[in-house]
Amino acid sequence: MPKVHFIKEEKTIEVNSLTPLWDIKDIKWVEEPNCGGQGRCQKCKCIINGEEKFSCLEKVYKDDLEIETKTAS
Numbered sequence: 001m002p003k004v005h006f007i008k009e010e011k012t013i014e015v016n017s018l019t020p021l022w023d024i025k026d027i028k029w030v031e032e033p034n035c036g037g038q039g040r041c042q043k044c045k046c047i048i049n050g051e052e053k054f055s056c057l058e059k060v061y062k063d064d065l066e067i068e069t070k071t072a073s
């Protein structure tokens with residue numbers, strides 16, 4: 001299973017492949033209000049393996065990920 005390491009939260013979680021990031025519930029992905037995961041509001045931006053992406057649109061595939069969220073934790 002791929003591992004997802006959260007830099008700010010200092011947490012590493014193993015998840016199944018094809019898990020949407022937002023299914024990882026113990027991470028705060030967005031500050032309210034947001035578009036509810038439609039990819040429109042840009043409030044869920046985070047850095048995934050060095051690239052800025054919208055967390056609501058991303059999944060874990062087979063590789064490990066390192067994620068820096070932009071929410072206050």
Ligand code: FES
Nearest residue numbers: 039041042044056
């Ligand atoms: S929650 Fe709005 S773009 Fe991801």
